Amino acid sequence: MADPRPVRIARRAAPGRRSSDDDGDRRFWDSEAGGSGTFEGNEAGTGRGVRLFAVFGIALLAIYLVFLGLAATSPSPGVSGNWTVYALLTVLTLGLGAVGAAVTLLRAPSGVSFAPEFLIVSERLGRRRRWPLPPQLRLHVLQRYPRGLFGGEATELVELSDGKGQRSAYLVGRGFFDRLEPPS
Numbered sequence: 001m002a003d004p005r006p007v008r009i010a011r012r013a014a015p016g017r018r019s020s021d022d023d024g025d026r027r028f029w030d031s032e033a034g035g036s037g038t039f040e041g042n043e044a045g046t047g048r049g050v051r052l053f054a055v056f057g058i059a060l061l062a063i064y065l066v067f068l069g070l071a072a073t074s075p076s077p078g079v080s081g082n083w084t085v086y087a088l089l090t091v092l093t094l095g096l097g098a099v100g101a102a103v104t105l106l107r108a109p110s111g112v113s114f115a116p117e118f119l120i121v122s123e124r125l126g127r128r129r130r131w132p133l134p135p136q137l138r139l140h141v142l143q144r145y146p147r148g149l150f151g152g153e154a155t156e157l158v159e160l161s162d163g164k165g166q167r168s169a170y171l172v173g174r175g176f177f178d179r180l181e182p183p184s
Contacts, residue, residue, distance in 0.1 A: 039122075041111040044173025048151035049108035055150070056100045064093045107157070108171040114179065121160070121170065132162055139177055142169060 067089055074080045106124045113120040119137075121129045131137050143157040154174040161167035 038115070039111050039113045040176075042109050042170075042172050042176065044151065044153035044155050045108035045171040045176070046110065047153070048145065048155045049105045049171055051150045053100060053104040056104060057097065060093060060096055060100065064089065107169060112172075112176070119180070121168075129166075129168065131160055131166075134180055136162055137180065138163065139180060144174065 138161045140159045145155045159169045
């Protein structure tokens, strides 16, 4: 009799969850789906992103309140009594807040799962992106940030690209992807 082979039983996606070809990428903690248990959180990048967004949010709120005060005390009767002005200020402030979140918070992934054949970056909104390992994966440091007011640890903005057109920039702790570098 032949040796038994492991068989993967396909399961349906849970209700409310989108099923796709890269479902194994979404469940990196499931060893049957080809994932890995070596998940590392991105504390340094997350900390820097949160601090930057907090400063940005406080400054944006202060500017919003100043403009609301100017609109409310405007001598022009068409401005102070017009609710469209207040609605436009609010929508503009919320839009700027969303852009600020995209630049600060969303660039810092929540963590990375390092597997022997690939790595999976778990992005802030829950999306998980699968990347090949070097030499297909190219890692380029775009900017380095020292430890300071905005970050308790040194961080860097790195760009990952796979040579097929997929690329993304991530804010991570300095040396977070060093294990991907081939030994010299």
